[in-house]
Amino acid sequence: AAKEARKKKGGAGPKVEEKSWRDLDAIKRMEHALIEGISQFVDADVEEARLMCSKPLEVIEGPLMDGMNIVGDLFGSGKMFLPQVIKSARVMKKAVAYLLPFMEKEKRAKMIAEGKNPDEVDEDDDSQFAGKILMATVKGDVHDIGKNIVAVVLGCNNYKVYDIGVMCSCEKILEKAKEYNVDVIGLSGLITPSLDEMVVVAKEMCKKGFKQPLLIGGATTSKMHTAVKIAPSYSVLEHPVIHVLDASRSVTVVSSLLGANKEDFSEEILEEYDELREDFYAGLEDRRFLTFDKAKSKKFVIDFDKVSPAPTPKKLGVTVIDKVKLSDVVPYVDWNPFFQTWELRGRYPNRGYPKIFEDKAVGGEAKKLFNDALKMMNEIIDEETMTLKGVVGLFAANQSDDGEDVEVYETEADRESGTMAAKFCMLRQQAEKESNEPYKSQADYIAPKGYIDHVGFFAVSTFGCEGLVARYESENDDYSKIMAQALADRFVEAFAEYLHREIRLDLWGYAKDEDLKEEDLLKIKYDGIRPAPGYPSQPDHTEKKTMWDLVKVHEKAGIELSESLSMMPASSVSALVFAHPQCEYFAVGQVAKDQVTDYAQRKNMDLELCERWLSPILNYERD
Numbered sequence: 001a002a003k004e005a006r007k008k009k010g011g012a013g014p015k016v017e018e019k020s021w022r023d024l025d026a027i028k029r030m031e032h033a034l035i036e037g038i039s040q041f042v043d044a045d046v047e048e049a050r051l052m053c054s055k056p057l058e059v060i061e062g063p064l065m066d067g068m069n070i071v072g073d074l075f076g077s078g079k080m081f082l083p084q085v086i087k088s089a090r091v092m093k094k095a096v097a098y099l100l101p102f103m104e105k106e107k108r109a110k111m112i113a114e115g116k117n118p119d120e121v122d123e124d125d126d127s128q129f130a131g132k133i134l135m136a137t138v139k140g141d142v143h144d145i146g147k148n149i150v151a152v153v154l155g156c157n158n159y160k161v162y163d164i165g166v167m168c169s170c171e172k173i174l175e176k177a178k179e180y181n182v183d184v185i186g187l188s189g190l191i192t193p194s195l196d197e198m199v200v201v202a203k204e205m206c207k208k209g210f211k212q213p214l215l216i217g218g219a220t221t222s223k224m225h226t227a228v229k230i231a232p233s234y235s236v237l238e239h240p241v242i243h244v245l246d247a248s249r250s251v252t253v254v255s256s257l258l259g260a261n262k263e264d265f266s267e268e269i270l271e272e273y274d275e276l277r278e279d280f281y282a283g284l285e286d287r288r289f290l291t292f293d294k295a296k297s298k299k300f301v302i303d304f305d306k307v308s309p310a311p312t313p314k315k316l317g318v319t320v321i322d323k324v325k326l327s328d329v330v331p332y333v334d335w336n337p338f339f340q341t342w343e344l345r346g347r348y349p350n351r352g353y354p355k356i357f358e359d360k361a362v363g364g365e366a367k368k369l370f371n372d373a374l375k376m377m378n379e380i381i382d383e384e385t386m387t388l389k390g391v392v393g394l395f396a397a398n399q400s401d402d403g404e405d406v407e408v409y410e411t412e413a414d415r416e417s418g419t420m421a422a423k424f425c426m427l428r429q430q431a432e433k434e435s436n437e438p439y440k441s442q443a444d445y446i447a448p449k450g451y452i453d454h455v456g457f458f459a460v461s462t463f464g465c466e467g468l469v470a471r472y473e474s475e476n477d478d479y480s481k482i483m484a485q486a487l488a489d490r491f492v493e494a495f496a497e498y499l500h501r502e503i504r505l506d507l508w509g510y511a512k513d514e515d516l517k518e519e520d521l522l523k524i525k526y527d528g529i530r531p532a533p534g535y536p537s538q539p540d541h542t543e544k545k546t547m548w549d550l551v552k553v554h555e556k557a558g559i560e561l562s563e564s565l566s567m568m569p570a571s572s573v574s575a576l577v578f579a580h581p582q583c584e585y586f587a588v589g590q591v592a593k594d595q596v597t598d599y600a601q602r603k604n605m606d607l608e609l610c611e612r613w614l615s616p617i618l619n620y621e622r623d
Contacts, residue, residue, distance in 0.1 A: 022041075025052070026045050026046075026048035026049040026052055027049050027052060027062065027063045028063070029041070029045045029049075030045050030046065030049050030059070030063040030064065030067070030095070031063040031066055031067045033045060033091055034063070034064060034067030034068065034071070034088050034091045034092060034095075035067050035070055035071060035088065036087075036088075037084055037086075037087025037088045037090065037091060037479075038087075038091065039087070039090050039091050039094055039477075042091060042094045042095050042098065043094070043098050046059060046095045046098045046099060047098070049063065050099065050102065055106060056099045056102040056103045056106065057099075057103060059095070059099060060095075060096060060099065064092055064095055064096070065158075067088070067091075067092075068088065068092055068156055068157075068158070071084075071085060071088045071156060072156060072157050072251070075153075075156075075248065075251075076248075076251065076252070078361075081342075081343070081344060081362060081365045082149065082153070082247060082248065082342050082343040082344070083342050083344070083365060083368070083369045083372075083479070084365060085152070085153055085156055086149070086152055086153075086478055086479045086482060087479050088156065089152045089153075089155060089156045089478055089479075090476065090477050090478055090479045090480075092156070093476035093477075093478065094475075094476045094477075097476050129158055129159060129160035130157065130158045130159050130255075130258070131159050131160070131183045131184065131254060131258045132159070132160045132161075132162065132180060132181065132182040132183050132184075133154060133159055133160070133161050133162070133182060133183065133184045133185075133186055133254065134161075134162045134164065134173070134176055134177045134180060134182040134184070134185050134186065135147055135150065135151055135161055135162070135163045135164070135186040135187075135188065136163075136164045136165065136166075136168035136172075136173050136176075136185075136186070136187060136188070137165065137166040137167065137168060137187075137188045137189060137194075137218075138167075138168060138170075138173075138187055138188070138189045138194050138197040138198055138201065139167060139168060139169045139170065139197050139563065139564060140167060140191075140193060140194070140197065140562045140563045140564020140565070140566055141166060141167065141188075141189045141190055141191055141193075141194045141197075141562070141564055141566045142166045142167060142562060142566045142567075142568050142569075142570045143166070143188075143189070143190035143191070143218070143219075143566070143570050144165070144166050144188065144485075144570070145341060145482060145485045145486065145489070145570075146188060146190075146217060146218060146219070146246075146247075146341075147163065147186075147188040147217070147218075148163070148478070148481065148482055148485070149247045149341075149343075149482060150186070150188075150217065150244070150246075150247045150250045151163050152247075152478045152482075153247040153248070153250055153251060154250055154251060154254060157251050157254075157255070159254060162176065162180045162182060164176050166570075167562060167566075170197070170200055170201045170204050173185065173187070173201060174201075174204060174205065174208060174210070177210070177212065182212060183212060183213075183257075183258055184212055184213050184214075184215060184254055184257060184258070185205070185210075185212050185213070185214050185215065186214075186215040186216075186217065186244070187201060187214065187215070187216055187217070187218075188217050188218045189218040189220065189221065190218050190219045190220060190566070191220065191534060191541060191564060191565070191566050192220050192534060192539065192541065192615075192616045193541055193564040193565065193566075193613065194218065194220065194564065194566075195220060195221065195225060195229065195615065195616050196612060196615045196616075197564065198216060198221075198230055199229055199230050199233060201214075202214060202230050202231075202233040202234040202241060203233045203234070205234050206233055206234045210234075210239070211238060211239050212239055213239045213240050213241070213242065213257045213266075214230075214234055214235075214239065214240075214241045214242070215241075215242055215243075215244050215250070215253065215254075216230060216241065216242065216243045216244065217243070217244045217245075217246075217250075220616075221243060222243065223243040223245075223273075223276065224276055224280060225243075225616070226241060226242070226243035226273070227243075227272075227273035227276035227277050227280070228276065228277050228280045229615075231273050231277075232277075235269075235270065235273065236270075237263065237266050237267060237270065238266075240257075240266045240269045240270060241273075242257075242269055246343050247343060248343060284619065287431060287432070287590075287619070288431075288432035289430045289431055289432060289590070289591075289592045289619055290430055290431075290432055290439065291592075291594060292428070292430065292592065292594040292595040292598055293594075295428050295429065295430045295439040295595070296402075296403065296404070296428065296439075298438055298439045299403065299428070299438055299439060299440070299441065299444055300438035300439070300440045300441075300444040301438070301444070302444065302445070302447075302580060302582050304447045304448075304451050304453075307580070307581065307582060308451075309447045309451055309452065309453035309454070309579070309580060310453075310454065310508065310510035310528075310579035310580060311509070311510055312452065312454065313394040313454055313456070313507060313508040313509065313510075314506065314507060314508065314509040315394060315507045315508075316394050316395065316396075316411075316454075317393070317394065317395075317410075318391060318392070318393045318551055318552060318556060319391065319392045319393075319394075319507060320389075320390075320391050320556050320557065321388075321389065321390040321391060321392060321458075321460070321499060321502075321557075322388075322389045322390075324388050324390075324495065324498065324499070325381075325388070326377075326380065326381045326384075326386060326387070326388060326491055327381050328498060329388065329491060329494040329495045329497075329498045330377070330381075330494065331494075331518045332494040332495075332497040332498045332501075332518055332521065332522075333490050333491075333493075333494040334353075334490070334493060334494070334497075334522050335353040335354075335370070335490070336352050336353050337489070337490070337493070338353075338373065338486055338487075338489075338490055339353060339356055339366060339369070341482075341486045341489070342369055342486070344356065344362045344365065344366050344369065345362065346358075346359035346361075346362055346363065346366070347359060347361070350363065357370070372483065373483060373486070373487060376480065376483050376484065376487060377487055380468075380484075380487065385464050385467065385468050386462050386463065386464035386465055386468070386487075386488060386491060387462075387463050387464055388460065388461070388462060388463070388491065388492070388495050389460070389461060389463060389557050389558060390458060390459060390460030390461065390495065390499060390557055390559075391458065391459055391460075391551055391552070391553055391556040391557040391559075392456065392457070392458045392499065392503060392507055392551075393456065393457040393458070393547075393550060393551035394454060394455075394456045394457075394503075394507060394508055394577075395408045395409060395410065395421065395454060395455060395456075395457075395550075396408070396409040396410075396411065396412060396414070396415045396452070396453075396454055397409065397446050397453055397454055397455035398415065398446060398447060398448060398449045398451065398453055399443055399444075399446050399447065399448040399449070400423065400443070401449070403443060403444075403448070404425070404426060404428065404441060404443050404598075404602065405423050405424060405425045405426055405443055405602060406423070406424040406426065406442070406443055406446050406455055407420050407422075407423050408420065408421050408422045408423070408424065408455060408550065409421055412452075415452075421550060422546050422549065422550040423546070423602075424455075424543055424546055424547075424576070425540070425543065425599060425602050425603050426441045426442045426443040426538060427441060427538060427539065427540060427588045427591060427595070427599060427614075427617075428440065428441035428443075428588070428591075428595065429441070429586070429587075429588055429589055430589070430590070430591050430592050430595055430619075431589045431590055431619075440586045440588075441588075442531065442537055442538055442576070442578070445529075445578045445580055445582075445583045446578070454508070454579070455576060455577065455578065456503055456508060456576065456577030456578075456579070457547050457550065457551050457574075457575070457576055457577065458496070458499055458500075458503070458530075458551075458574065458575055458577065459547070459548075459551065459553045459557060459559050459567070459572065459573070459574040459575075460492055460495045460496055460499060460557075460559075460572065460573050460574075461492060461557065461558070461559045461567070461569050461571060461572040461573075462488040462489075462491045462492040462495070462569065462571040462572075463558070463569060464488075465484055465485060465488035465569060465570075465571055466569065468481075468484040469481050469484055469485060472484060485570075485571075488569075488570075488571035489571050491571065492571040492572060492573050493573060495573070496530070496573040496575065497518075497521055497522070500530050500575075500577065501514075501521065501526075503577055504526060504527070504528060504579075508577075508579060510527070510528070510579045511526060511527050511528070514526055514527075524585075527579065527580075527581040527583075528577065528578055528579045528580070528581070528583055529577075529578050529583045529584065529585055530575035530576065530577050530578075531575060531576055531578075531585060532573065532574055532575045532576075533547065533574065533575075533576065534565070536585070536586070536587035536588060537585055537586055537587065537588065538576070538588070539588055539614070539616070539617050540613060540614060541564070541565040541613065542565065542603070542605070542613050544561060544565050544567075544574060545561070545565070547574060547576075548561060553574070559572055559574075588617065589617065590617050590618065590619040591614070591617055591618065591619060592619050592620065593618075593620055596610060596611060596614060596618065599614075608622075608623075
């Protein structure tokens with residue numbers, strides 16, 4: 001990228017050996033280091049460059065900004081990839097951090113010479129930026145890796161980003177937006193309750209007369225949801241609501257919103273989202289739903305006499321899992337989501353890991369990123385800066401009498417007496433199918449009363465990531481900060497895969513003869529499933545509360561739930577464990593009001609509150 005950049009700036013020049021960039025003058029070395037993302041020489045080179053310039057600000061306005069402009073151009077044109085941009089930002093941050101004390105000293109001397117009080121200066125002066133953006137992860141949600149990436153990329157393009165953190169209430173978001181007088185507000189979230197919270201924020205922005213455009217991003221968000229559920233509450237020509245798919249789109253969107261052609265851009269967005277809404281509601285009219293009673297009559301039926309339930313677990317009750325080391329789970333790491341986090345996508349046939357390394361466009365950068373990941377992973381393992389802990393619960397269980405829920409018992413005696421320890425409420429598919437396929441619920445996978453069946457639960461976390469993140473933040477190292485967060489996610493997902501295998505082979509022991517390679521585990525070639533509450537097979541996060549109470553997750557493993565039932569630490573996984581060989585993953589899809597009403601009654605939950613939690617999957621508008 002640097003070679004191409006230098007050609008752009010005035011010809012290729014004489015051929016130079018790659019290592020000879022250290023022989024260039026300090027200004028050129030700074031520019032090269034920034035474009036290539038090389039941070040180990042920053043302090044020495046910046047000091048030399050400072051001495052070459054008449055004032056420290058010239059280093060920033062000269063080689064640093066020149067370099068960042070080139071980085072922005074290359075990223076925008078697809079000739080540079082996200083990991084390179086984050087590395088360049090690291091160079092910029094470290095250089096600016098080195099120069100700040102000199103700039104502050106110079107500024108104070110100048111003010112004193114002018115007869116002004118240097119202590120009255122506004123340290124938060126942000127007038128030199130291209131625009132100001134507030135970014136927040138909404139109330140109850142603790143996930144921020146995507147937001148962090150977008151913040152770095154916007155910062156690289158001379159936007160001032162006020163990142164106010166995670167679990168931000170609507171009140172805090174709007175208060176800080178006013179305080180910082182921002183031009184744009186960006187909301188992020190991962191779990192489905194965050195979608196509803198974003199609607200709350202949009203409505204409040206409208207009610208309080210805000211005029212800033214609103215950006216929406218995060219794993220569960222989509223352009224369609226933004227158009228249908230969020231935009232109608234706030235979006236107009238002056239301040240549209242826009243879904244931003246990833247970091248590479250954020251700069252284009254923000255620059256369009258703050259540029260001379262804002263009106264044309266906004267008009268285009270409004271028209272596109274109008275069409276999306278029309279398509280959505282037309283699709284709803286075409287979609288047919290069975291009544292809940294009809295769906296129940298077409299349930300998935302397992303012949304438990306022909307294929308009996310899994311044997312009684314070897315270890316019933318709750319088991320704390322605290323002896324598993326990071327090195328134990330490394331073979332179970334699925335690297336594909338890691339490259340997706342860093343927005344590196346190979347083209348067919350080189351889409352997934354490890355084929356991505358063969359991709360002509362991104363292969364080289366993917367390999368560098370992977371090597372950096374392995375280096376940090378080994379450091380984390382050696383220094384034990386992250387640890388794993390979890391808890392497993394295995395209990396007697398049967399279908400409820402109506403076949404819609406799973407009743408859980410502490411002991412066989414409790415099963416016989418009907419003394420429940422907990423009830424897990426399930427949702428059933430209701431959207432009409434063209435085939436004769438059954439309408440599934442997870443309750444179908446547990447045998448009715450009269451059979452001896454069981455169900456499992458687990459929750460696992462990676463601990464220690466926050467400490468590493470704080471360390472890298474203090475070192476102005478966004479690249480390592482984001483890498484640590486990405487690895488924490490990989491560790492916990494691998495831990496979940498490892499633990500599910502331990503459950504099948506040992507703790508429950510229903511598949512003690514299973515002999516699968518790690519890559520076969522990622523392809524789910526084993527008996528049983530481990531669906532997560534809040535995800536497609538049971539899209540209700542409130543069932544986590546039941547699991548947390550039953551298995552004592554917080555007390556035994558230290559994993560907490562936020563008010564929106566996001567797990568803390570952020571790198572956490574929870575799941576139900578079903579053992580029957582006929583269990584399969586499925587998506588409940590949208591549900592109708594008759595089922596939601598019945599579901600709320602079975603949960604002893606207020607209908608309006610239940611609808612709020614299930615908002616993303618309702619096939620009707622809430623009152």
